Amino acid sequence: MNRTWKVVLAFAGVFLCGAVFGGFLSLRLAGERVGREGFNGKPSVNQFVPMLLRRYEARLELTQEQLEKIRPIVKTAEEELRQMRRDNFGRSMAVADDMNAKISELLTPEQRDKLATMKQEWRDRWQSERNRRLRDRDRPPPPPAP
Numbered sequence: 002m003n004r005t006w007k008v009v010l011a012f013a014g015v016f017l018c019g020a021v022f023g024g025f026l027s028l029r030l031a032g033e034r035v036g037r038e039g040f041n042g043k044p045s046v047n048q049f050v051p052m053l054l055r056r057y058e059a060r061l062e063l064t065q066e067q068l069e070k071i072r073p074i075v076k077t078a079e080e081e082l083r084q085m086r087r088d089n090f091g092r093s094m095a096v097a098d099d100m101n102a103k104i105s106e107l108l109t110p111e112q113r114d115k116l117a118t119m120k121q122e123w124r125d126r127w128q129s130e131r132n133r134r135l136r137d138r139d140r141p142p143p144p145p146a147p
Contacts, residue, residue: 049079
């Protein structure tokens with residue numbers, strides 16, 4: 002093998018190693034970020050109380066006594082917000098079902114079958130996401146970001 006090919010193979014090997022290492026590093030860092038935050042970059046619902054309390058404590062320079070009095074207020078607000086989300090979800094589903102029923106009337110039988118398949122896929126995806134969130138709810142919150 003001549004010298005040119007050896008140099009090309011060496012560079013290709015270094016490039017490939019860098020790509021593999023960079024890929025694994027990116028996945029690890031992304032996984033840590035998603036654990037700390039939701040998939041959309043915002044804190045997950047389960048982090049609401051600790052995140053808000055940390056923010057209040059840092060920005061308002063709260064005393065420990067103030068923090069202990071504020072904690073139940075924030076927890077109550079969190080529960081109210083969760084209930085609102087549940088109520089709104091039910092209404093949203095009713096609107097979506099009504100929309101799909103009206104659309105279904107305009108479709109051919111084959112298209113209705115496809116729509117039914119699509120709806121089942123949506124339900125399955127929603128159910129798996131819901132199960133994941135319920136499973137993650139019991140996990141302790143990760144440490145705050147540096």
